[in-house]
Amino acid sequence: MSNCPCGTDQPYENCCEPAHTGTTPSKTAEALMRSRYCAYVKKCIPYLGESLHPDHREDWSEENTKRWADNSEWLSLDIISTEAGLEKDERGIVEFSAAYTEANQKHSHHEISTFQKIDKRWYYVDGETPKPMTVRHELPKVGRNDPCPCGSGKKYKKCCK
Secondary structure (H helix, E strand, C coil), rough: CCCCCCCCCEEHHHCCCHHHHHHCCCCCHHHHHHHHHHHHHHHHHHHHHHCCCCHHHHCCHHHHHHHHHEEEEEEEEEEEEHHHHHHCCCEEEEEEEEEEECEEEEEEECCCCCCCEECEEEEEEEECCCCCCCCCCCCCCCCCCCCCCCCCCCCCHHHCC
């Protein structure tokens, strides 16, 4: 008996498998997120469609999802943050990062996912890629006619620009 691929220390049989087989629905938005990641690992593609919000199933492709799952080796899931999404809530947000390899290249899928509960069952609504953080340089910007910061003594426009 091995630990569940979703990153908990529980066996798969006690963790995500009950959600995949439909015997026990996920109790929180995070649990649904973990079970969806695990479905990619275990190739439970129909579950990914079933756990998708009914309003968003029209453009979902089982074939494309299966292709991505089959062509990827899923390495790890990291839950970065959660907002609401507990048993008593109706909506929840989970930010996560999933590491995988595809065509021998390592990738990371970073997403902020929205979940909604309908009739006591959680569904994945949609996700968006987080915006990159703005990096501000602490040093003042070097002007074209300023001395080059490399120390050459030349003007910046004639040196390292």
